[in-house]
Amino acid sequence: MQASAEPLPTRAGVPPVPPAMSPDIDRLTRDFRQLISDFEVLLKNAQTLSSEGAAVARAELTRKLADARVKFNSLKETAGERAVRTRGATEEYVRREPLKAVLVAAAVGAIVALVVARR
Numbered sequence: 001m002q003a004s005a006e007p008l009p010t011r012a013g014v015p016p017v018p019p020a021m022s023p024d025i026d027r028l029t030r031d032f033r034q035l036i037s038d039f040e041v042l043l044k045n046a047q048t049l050s051s052e053g054a055a056v057a058r059a060e061l062t063r064k065l066a067d068a069r070v071k072f073n074s075l076k077e078t079a080g081e082r083a084v085r086t087r088g089a090t091e092e093y094v095r096r097e098p099l100k101a102v103l104v105a106a107a108v109g110a111i112v113a114l115v116v117a118r119r
Helices: 021-045 051-096 098-118
Strands: none
Touching (some): 021 051
């Protein structure tokens, strides 16, 4: 059996997931869970807080929510930029290898049709 001389398609033009992205997502997830936890604690203690305590808790939660929004918007912008670069690389690949692109699309369509037909 002979090995194929044709190289496998590369991810030309598509940057790999930056190592810094995963820790950012992990940090955002932790921050979001902490925010939810803080809201739950505030709701549980809402009746026992004085008006001053409620004002302090409200200010702290507002600050944390604003921080979460900033982090989320930053990640959203990064994801949007990556999507644009990925789309450009995909368009370039389809123009360079149109037959392969059509065959891959047909194969995916056939698989989806088989899965849907079984249901």
